[in-house]
Amino acid sequence: MKHLMDINDLTLSQIDQLIATANDIIADKDKYKDVCKGKKLATLFFEPSTRTRLSFEAAMIELGGSILGFSEAQSSSAAKGESVTDTVQTVGCYADIIAMRHPKEGAPLAASKRTTVPIINAGDGGHSHPTQTLADILTIHREKGRLSNMTVGVCGDLKFGRTVHSLINALSRYEGNEYICISPKELVIPDYVKANILEKNKIEYIETTDMEEYMPSLDILYMTRVQRERFFNEADYVRLKDSYILTPDKLKSAKPDLSIMHPLPRVNEISVKVDDDPRACYFKQVVNGKYMRMALILMLLGIEVK
Amino acid sequence: MKIDSIVNGIVLDHIAAGNSLRIYKFLNLDDLECSVAVIRNCRSKKYGRKDVIKIDSIIDMNLDVLGYIDPNITVNIIRDGKIAEKKHLELPERLVNVIKCHNPRCITSIEQEVDHIFKLTDRENIIYRCAYCETKSDKEEIW
Numbered sequence: 001m002k003h004l005m006d007i008n009d010l011t012l013s014q015i016d017q018l019i020a021t022a023n024d025i026i027a028d029k030d031k032y033k034d035v036c037k038g039k040k041l042a043t044l045f046f047e048p049s050t051r052t053r054l055s056f057e058a059a060m061i062e063l064g065g066s067i068l069g070f071s072e073a074q075s076s077s078a079a080k081g082e083s084v085t086d087t088v089q090t091v092g093c094y095a096d097i098i099a100m101r102h103p104k105e106g107a108p109l110a111a112s113k114r115t116t117v118p119i120i121n122a123g124d125g126g127h128s129h130p131t132q133t134l135a136d137i138l139t140i141h142r143e144k145g146r147l148s149n150m151t152v153g154v155c156g157d158l159k160f161g162r163t164v165h166s167l168i169n170a171l172s173r174y175e176g177n178e179y180i181c182i183s184p185k186e187l188v189i190p191d192y193v194k195a196n197i198l199e200k201n202k203i204e205y206i207e208t209t210d211m212e213e214y215m216p217s218l219d220i221l222y223m224t225r226v227q228r229e230r231f232f233n234e235a236d237y238v239r240l241k242d243s244y245i246l247t248p249d250k251l252k253s254a255k256p257d258l259s260i261m262h263p264l265p266r267v268n269e270i271s272v273k274v275d276d277d278p279r280a281c282y283f284k285q286v287v288n289g290k291y292m293r294m295a296l297i298l299m300l301l302g303i304e305v306k
Numbered sequence: 307m308k309i310d311s312i313v314n315g316i317v318l319d320h321i322a323a324g325n326s327l328r329i330y331k332f333l334n335l336d337d338l339e340c341s342v343a344v345i346r347n348c349r350s351k352k353y354g355r356k357d358v359i360k361i362d363s364i365i366d367m368n369l370d371v372l373g374y375i376d377p378n379i380t381v382n383i384i385r386d387g388k389i390a391e392k393k394h395l396e397l398p399e400r401l402v403n404v405i406k407c408h409n410p411r412c413i414t415s416i417e418q419e420v421d422h423i424f425k426l427t428d429r430e431n432i433i434y435r436c437a438y439c440e441t442k443s444d445k446e447e448i449w
Binding site: 083084085102103104105106107109110124125126127192196 | 409411412413414415416417418419420427428436437438439440442
């Protein structure tokens with residue numbers, strides 16, 4: 001694998017390898033502190049991001065490497081009308097590896113055809129965000145000790161939520177996972193996800209509007225935000241918005257080892273009162289994301305640490 | 307109706323009835339200087355009705371494009387009045403600059419020099435998706 005554009009670019013054994021490396025980094029950070037000395041990561045963010053860009057930069061710094069780049073298109077030559085592919089080809093002359101976010105879908109793939117430097121898709125519009133999925137996978141693996149035989153609840157905006165589609169896609173490659181898709185009717189999971197992933201792989205799933213009914217059966221609850229602008233009328237939004245806010249009350253019937261996840265940023269869909277619940281994993285996802293990005297940088301640079 | 311036999315040329319046979327003019331247009335056959343016959347709605351043992359196009363010259367033809375438009379077409383290459391070669395088409399795995407991606411959020415909508423690449427993702431239902439954004443192709447839009 002030269003670049004990472006989509007979670008499916010990784011084989012299951014490569015995902016296992018990334019998990020093993022990330023866990024090894026967590027266990028012995030010192031061992032990794034200089035392994036990328038002299039290497040440069042360029043973070044090319046054509047649209048703003050807090051978590052992902054800082055996570056990539058922190059990852060490279062913790063590996064002993066350096067960082068360069070820009071955090072918005074206005075501070076790059078894109079503002080002068082340079083094409084994305086030209087910008088990336090130029091940066092490829094300075095950096096050893098590139099993490100790139102762009103509002104247009106497929107921009108990192110187009111750029112990857114013009115440079116020999118490994119490119120990581122750090123989010124391309126609503127299309128794909130594979131390193132978020134890697135963060136989710138490591139979190140599930142660390143919390144559950146497995147990636148198979150789980151009942152996974154996905155809740156909120158299942159229509160536009162790329163992180164949900166990508167997680168379902170990734171976990172569908174492991175045996176015995178089933179899904180409870182909890183959303184308002186306006187935001188159900190798209191047909192192509194049902195047809196191409198769930199039904200094609202004969203995976204059991206239930207679509208429901210009721211979070212509480214299925215709460216006791218869940219091993220994982222992956223929350224996403226229900227956005228006001230997705231509704232056709234305000235009345236529907238007001239009627240439904242509280243149904244998808246997770247509170248301590250709604251968690252009363254949940255399993256003691258439930259893992260509550262969220263790709264962040266959250267607005268109000270998880271009450272801050274849930275943050276102290278030991279089952280809350282969303283800030284662990286942030287930390288794990290950095291370790292998975294460290295493991296990914298090492299894999300793409302072909303650096304093996306004994 | 308009598309159409310002269312071809313000595314050296316190409317016959318596109320088993321075109322789905324009604325599709326010949328679209329194929330004529332898509333292959334830019336009106337740019338050719340040789341004779342081209344479009345025969346519509348003739349009897350077919352295989353399909354009931356079919357269209358046929360006869361081209362009185364052996365020209366380069368993008369068979370991937372033709373396979374995408376209608377994989378049931380048979381391409382007969384005629385030399386010295388005889389069928390020298392018979393090609394049965396199939397759906398190509400990949401199409402480059404044949405279909406345009408119409409997703410306004412796709413990188414191809416702003417980068418002029420990026421090839422429009424579509425991949426066959428479901429052979430049974432003939433579904434192609436953009437390699438960049440995975441938008442499903444709209445077959446009607448290429449015509």
